[in-house]
Each structure stands twice: as structure tokens, then as C-alpha cells.
Amino acid sequence: MSSRAVSFREEVRAWLATAPRPAGLHDYGPTPTAADVPAGRAWQAILAEAGYACLHWPERWGGRDAGVPDQAAFAEEAARAGVPRQLNIVGPDLVGPVLMTYGTPAQQAAYLPRIRTGHDMWCQLFSEPEAGSDLASVRTRAVRTDAGWVVDGQKVWTSGGGDAEYGLLLARTGGPGHRGLSVFVVPMDAPGVVVRPLLQMDNESKFNEVFLTGVALPADALVGAEGEGWAVATATLGRERLSLGANAVSMFRSLDDLVESATVRGRFDEHLRDEVTDLWIRVWLLRATWERAIASGEEPGAPAFSVLKLLSSETQRDIGNTGIEALGLDALWSENNEPLVHRMLVGHAQTILGGTSEIQRNILAERILGLPRDPYRAPA
CATH class of the missing domain: 1.20.140.10 (Butyryl-CoA Dehydrogenase, subunit A, domain 3)
Structure with a gap:
């Protein structure tokens, strides 16, 4: 391990030892429960203020351009300190980089700063009852209209869906298979969006099923080009x-x-x-x-x-x-x-x-x- 990597790890460990802890904060993993969200949002704001939020993001968006070793070191030190490394995984780790690659300048300006500070939480609307591991079988459909798009379908296993302000939606805009998919930004409070929590055997409800019925989206809700959904979706994974x-x-x-x-x-x-x-x-x-x-x-x-x-x-x-x-x-x-x-x-x-x-x-x-x-x- 290089001396610079050791120095960064020591810096992080020292900061975590003295950083303020919002009431009720604990290491809840990649997804908070509804009860964890207030402390998680406050913790994300503290991370952003100290320069430890979204380490891998470019500096122009408030990150540090940190490489994988530094990101991993921060994750490990946060776990050792018993705190989450961020509010949740979807916004900072999945949606942020996707918007930087495929989003328009207007989408980037509207969403990225609020993800970094914890003002907005995101969920991922990919899996469906008939399309879990096989996302190429997604059936939720987005139909183009004069005003934009109308979405109908169902998603399941949506982590944090009940507390998220926005969802990244994978929907079918064309024929079967990978080439008929597109990705959209969905406000989770939009008319026609219904979120139902799923009670897990550990008595938590981090997962949800989401129903979309006649959900109207503007034309600029599309992320990337129409039919580019598979590339956008795979960029969020891993x-x-x-x-x-x-x-x-x-x-x-x-x-x-x-x-x-x-x-x-x-x-x-x-x-x-x-x-x-x-x-x-x-x-x-x-x-x-x-x-x-x-x-x-x-x-x-x-x-x-x-x-x-x-x-x-x-x-x-x-x-x-x-x-x-x-x-x-x-x-x-x-x-x-x-x-x-x-x-x-x-x-x-x-x-x-x-x-x-x-x-x-x-x-x-x-x-x-x-x-x-x-x-x-x-x-x-």
C-alpha cells in the first residue's frame, strides 16, 4: 500500500473518530429503513460539508475524483466506525455516475447537487415480478405521447422506494430484448405511482413493490437516447x-x-x-x-x-x-x-x-x- 493511500486512510479514520453523529445513526448498510432516513440524510449532509460525500465524483460536482482504492478505504473505515458510508447506495453510486455519462446538462444540474447533500434520495426501478435477474425481459412500458411519455407497469424489490424522491426507471419503449429498453427519471410522488412496502422476515421493510399506472412523464425525463436503456442500466450495476x-x-x-x-x-x-x-x-x-x-x-x-x-x-x-x-x-x-x-x-x-x-x-x-x-x- 502506497504512503499516500496510508495517509488517506489515517485522515479518514481521524475524521470519523471526531465527526458529529446525528441521533439514531448506525451502520444500516447500503439501504436505510424508514426510521433510519432522517439520521441518514443528516449524515450525508455532514459528509458533504467535510468533503467525504461522493468521493468518486469529479471535483466539479463536489467529489474528489477518488480512485477505487480510496473509495474502498473509506467504505472499510466507515464500517469499522459503525456508520454508513453514505445515505444510500443508489443515488451516489449508481444514479450519479449514470447521469454524468448519459444525462443532459439540465438533468445533471437539477439532480447531482441534491444527491450529494442528501436532499434527494433515489431508488432503482429495474426488477419486476417476471424480470428479476433477467432484465432483458422487462415488461413495464413507456409509450410516447405529444407531451412526453406515459408509463404503465409494476416493479418489485425496490430498495428505499418508500422514502425516495426519485426513481431511475427501466422501461420498454420498443420491441423485445435489450434493444427495446429505455431509462427514465420518475418523481416518486407523481400521480399514478403507488409504493407498497414488503415486510421482510427480519421485520424490516427496506424493499418495496411499485405500481405505475398512467404515469405521465415529460420528454426530458428520458436518460440517454431512446433504446439505449440496456447500456444505461448496465452502467448502474456493479x-x-x-x-x-x-x-x-x-x-x-x-x-x-x-x-x-x-x-x-x-x-x-x-x-x-x-x-x-x-x-x-x-x-x-x-x-x-x-x-x-x-x-x-x-x-x-x-x-x-x-x-x-x-x-x-x-x-x-x-x-x-x-x-x-x-x-x-x-x-x-x-x-x-x-x-x-x-x-x-x-x-x-x-x-x-x-x-x-x-x-x-x-x-x-x-x-x-x-x-x-x-x-x-x-x-x-
Whole structure:
């Protein structure tokens, strides 16, 4: 690690140690619950004031032009300090860079500054009941009118949709397949937009289903050119890979909790010790692989980062399962929001959200190993 990288990490660590903490702030991960949003917005404003918001953005938009290593270092130090690295992942990491590449000057001026300061939160309206991992099957349709566009359809698994001011919508404007897709900016309070929270098994509602019925959008809501939606959509994917270093920090913390919980209950036997040792090694391998990927200079959307996504999500799942062994019957009832129970409940979701493990294996097989692609089947 270069001396400059070490200096930046030390700078961040020192600032985080003394930075003001809004009441109720905690490390809620890439997406806040509704209860977390006020503290998250206040924290984003503090980050922006101190120059730590949207590090990867160009300086002209308030960022630092930070490379991947500095972005990753900040994510890891934020996790170590127990705070989120930003309000949510969609606005700063996904929408911001997309608008800089495909947005008009008017769109950039209207949306980018308010994303950086936390005034506006965004959600991603991509997945549908019949098009989750296979976004080429999107059925939500945008029809051109004299005044702009009218959108009808349904989205699901929309993180933060109930608290977002805007959504980045993937909709069909042409025929089947990739070439018939376009991307739009949707005000989430527009007439015809209905957001319904989905209650998760961990008792949170970070995901939502969104219904769009006759939603009228102006012509300038289109991001990029008509039919360019697949390129715009894929440009938003992969940025969450930067948080994998932060995941390693949280996984080490969970293993410490697991050992303590098992020891208190007299369940830390030879079998459990072997499982914890295996998980501990896997987390260190994840962190080392992450550092090699960062040092390679590849962008987070590169296929090699699918290895990290696969390792991270499946290790998180297995830590949750092992935590249940540590708790024994106490896992059936958690009066104090036992973190190991929470990790077990959300662990399996990690192998689905952000790209399923099956999709990650397909990416690695096709783009790294050069194996033949799965045949494409057009939707009925």
C-alpha cells in the first residue's frame, strides 16, 4: 500500500473518530429503513460539508475524483466506525455516475447537487415480478405521447422506494430484448405511482413493490437516447462491489459475536470451533481477494468483481447459519434483536440481492472462463 493511500486512510479514520453523529445513526448498510432516513440524510449532509460525500465524483460536482482504492478505504473505515458510508447506495453510486455519462446538462444540474447533500434520495426501478435477474425481459412500458411519455407497469424489490424522491426507471419503449429498453427519471410522488412496502422476515421493510399506472412523464425525463436503456442500466450495476471490504469488517465482528454467544451458552465445542475457523479463513481470503482486485485498477463493474460478490454473499449466509448453532434454542426467540438471528434471517437474501449467486457464476463462466452463453429465451 502506497504512503499516500496510508495517509488517506489515517485522515479518514481521524475524521470519523471526531465527526458529529446525528441521533439514531448506525451502520444500516447500503439501504436505510424508514426510521433510519432522517439520521441518514443528516449524515450525508455532514459528509458533504467535510468533503467525504461522493468521493468518486469529479471535483466539479463536489467529489474528489477518488480512485477505487480510496473509495474502498473509506467504505472499510466507515464500517469499522459503525456508520454508513453514505445515505444510500443508489443515488451516489449508481444514479450519479449514470447521469454524468448519459444525462443532459439540465438533468445533471437539477439532480447531482441534491444527491450529494442528501436532499434527494433515489431508488432503482429495474426488477419486476417476471424480470428479476433477467432484465432483458422487462415488461413495464413507456409509450410516447405529444407531451412526453406515459408509463404503465409494476416493479418489485425496490430498495428505499418508500422514502425516495426519485426513481431511475427501466422501461420498454420498443420491441423485445435489450434493444427495446429505455431509462427514465420518475418523481416518486407523481400521480399514478403507488409504493407498497414488503415486510421482510427480519421485520424490516427496506424493499418495496411499485405500481405505475398512467404515469405521465415529460420528454426530458428520458436518460440517454431512446433504446439505449440496456447500456444505461448496465452502467448502474456493479458499483455496490466497493462495499465488499466493509462487509469483511462486519463479518469479522459477527464472528466475534458468534464466539462470545457460543461460549456464554457452553456451546463452543470442537465442531463449532472448526466451523468458526473455516469461516474466519474465508473472511480473510475475501479481504485479500478484494485488496488484489482493488490493486488491479479494474472498475467495480468488471467481471472479476463477481468473484467477490459470490464469496461475500455465500460467506455471509454461512455465518448466519453457524450463528444459529451457537445460539441453540435461543435462536427461536430474540427479545433483544440478537444480531446473530438478524444475520441468519438476512444471510440467504445476500445470495439473491444485487445479482444472484447463479448469475455471478454465469458471468464468471462466460466472461472469465470463456464458456458458451446460456441460450436466450424470449419472454412469452
